[in-house]
Amino acid sequence: MVSRSVSFVPSPRSGNFLFKILAVVAIATTAFLAESVTAEAEAANPKYAGIVVDAKTGNVLYSENSDRLQYPASLTKMMTLYMVFEALEQGRIRLDTRVPFSAHASAQAPTKLGVKAGNSITVEQGILGLVTLSANDAATALGELLGGSEDRFGQMMTAKAHALGMTRTTYRNANGLPNTAQMTTARDQARLGIALRQHFPQYYAYFSTRSFKFGNRIIRSHNRLVGSVRGVDGIKTGYTRAAGFNLVSSVQVDGKSIVGVVMGGTSTPARDSQMRKLIAAYLPKASTRGGSNLIAEKAPTPAADASVATADVDLPHKGPTPDTRYEVASAAVAYTDSPAQSSENPLVAQQKPEIPAPTKVKTTSFKQASVAVPSPAPAYMPPEQAASDPVDAVTTASVAPQPAAAKRVLSAEQEPSGWVVQIGVSSSRDMAMDLLEKAKSKGGKALRSAKPFAVAYSNGGDQIYRARFGGFDDQREAVNACNALKRTGVKCWASAQ
Template identity: 60%
Template sequence: MTICAGLVAAVLSTTAAAPATAAAVDNPKYAGIVVDAKTGNVLYGENADSLRYPASLTKMMTLYLVFEALESGRITLDTKVPVSAHAAAEPPSKLGLRTGGSFTVEQGILALVTRSANDASTALGEMLGGSEARFAQMMTAKARALGMTRTTYRNANGLPNTAQMTTARDQARLGIALRQHFPQYYGFFSTRSFKYGKQVIGNHNRLVGNVRGVDGIKTGYTRAAGFNLVTSAQLEGRSVVGVVLGGTSGGARDAQMRKLIAAYLPKASRSGKGNMIEEPAASQFVAARAPEPEQKPQKAIEPDTRPVAAAVASASSLPNAGPVPEARYEEAVETAYAAPTKKSAAIAAAEGTLEAQAQKLAATPGAAAEYTPSVAAPRVDEVTTSSTRIQAGWVIQIGVSPTKQMALDLLQTAQQKGGNVLRSATPFAIAIDNGGAQVYRARFGGFDNQKVAINACNQLKRKGMNCWASQQ
């Protein structure tokens, strides 16, 4: 009986590894890795530290810096991004932006996630860095701070540049960091399509919505790089990030990733804090603020490239060299908000999430005096998790959270900080399906018109919270 069990285990192990090995036999460009996102253990790796071209996986770092700027309040989702002649001239894939025009940060994020638009990516980099070259320096410095020791960036979009290199391991680190550090924005990666002007743009990532548990992240292709893909999957308490570089075709790349997810997601751990990727201190890297209307983009302050302090050694098999101290992840964040203790507030504030910043503001002396309770205002702990009871009209969204409780906590903090402007607003959290997982959009409804909704947002922004208005 024991011998049979051992044989079965051996067969399963061989079967799991076989598709990965077969993918590399006749393809020298191939590299791949699958990492348990809760423990940092590498479940599979092949050429994981060999240098490869990232292609449009580059936009993952562009988005990391965009999310960082959003979280710090330097920009908002409604900030207008100016389009330079250089950005407009970028080759496809692109939105077709015109010199002198503009688009919102939110449109830019969606354009990068779905179409992988090179013109929008360049424009975002120029806005945040003052120039694309300086933004590339910021990207590389951020890569080092995240422990991506073999990655160098030269542009914001991934168009061919022989000096722009990465590894499968580094891209796995970045994929995990995006999930850990920006849960309020990570839901963008599950976008199936969005409308820009008369265009309805679909997501290049064919696994989103088609493979159970997959919630992103990004595709990439150039002739030199081959077909690249970073994929995040969460299912039944397990969580992995997989990377495939150098695929011979889009179909072959996707098929390989499907096999990797099927083989290794069931082997991932259900326990673990996911404390693998350090989030650099906010003071280490300073990007340019969004330029005021009618002004030229400001020059960015040179990023501080000093080594991240207090790098902590780890037994995790993810890093090849690079900091792996305690950091946040879904379970840790959710625990921090489970009970309003001083300890959990301190942990959450130190981790720096949007929700944590709001919680810190709510705990500030005198904050309670700013909030006048309204009998008519619904209790946040009784709000709906769908929009079915919210009448059509204008709503404001204050964030996206990976759990319902985090969304409710965020709504409660916003209600306290908003004061009279949210007295008659209806808080609600919309549950969005991400291929078997869910994220929750924290919103307030019931605003009579656009002006009232925008005024409410402005009030929240003055209190240090992100916010944007839209029509339901």
């Protein structure tokens, strides 16, 4: 077919149309065969590791060297963004918060935005810089904003990874530039990919950004599968010479949802071809039914000593996944991109130097117990942000902390004990109660016995009112009520009084 189409020479009166058809078929066939050969060669690459997980059930549909330690390269920025999204959700920063660039951040190797030391960008510009250009300087600046220093932010990232069940992952920097101690596994990166979409649905859409304007530049995404493969909505590419070409992809099509990871690729085309092959092979095997709380995370216990070595924490090896990510917390604290069935829990990352690599494991459960690990408190909290309590920066994915600088001055009425659901803040009690009345009409039976009330706080001399529902006996009731509100478009969070 290919040779005929290439040698076919139409007469002036005959089939120009037929010639075009044959030429198109030849090109398509050649491309398909080349991609198949490339993907097969990639799977035979000794540095290769891959995994595909059904994001609805947690079943591992495919696994190859998925527990082998590898360098994450710019996949590191997925965790940096997780930390940024969490800070946004908790109200510690906003999308328009300025991110200062230190000399250290500005000196990071390309690719980068090129912001000079002493200048700043917004948090949102930083997010966009990470998901499109994979900007190393922006990642470092965001890490310094949240952690106070790169080293401390690395500790925070590692603690968060372990809390998410990524027990074989260690972070040392925010951008993924070479560091021999910064290691992860394909399985851990799949877990992080699922957690990002599950825990932060209001921010996850950033990962599908294909370009954004920064100054006079139009910055386009390195992720070539977004927009070219049906259903791919992110997540992240990565490359260093030591790591090879890495990619985490999330796919949602026709009620099915998978997350795939390819690590150690030999080139961008080879890596992308392998991911296309995995999506084509395993998306049809994914389930249309299943839960949405696969990655449960406990609120971190604040460390008495912020320098605690998180690598020494004794993590449980297996156990059931809690129903939701909500947990009662006694104290909440606030690489460059370039040219088998088993009853054992497969997410268990055994604390051993080497783990035998499973081969093409199918329908293995992806669930694992969540753990609580020490996490240093952020070193930076802008004073103008500390007392803020954003209306929309919350999801069912976390338990809300009380902003430390917001001082309660009075209760508009007697506060109910137990768990509460907060839906927003307002400048007056009447407006807060109006919000509650509208929300209750949408909440149905989940809010039938809930008591609406407004709590007044002092915010830098101004008085704000938090609109809340109370009267929930336990965590589950509060979470269910919040989920009912979210299904109607009302954002909320649940917390213990």
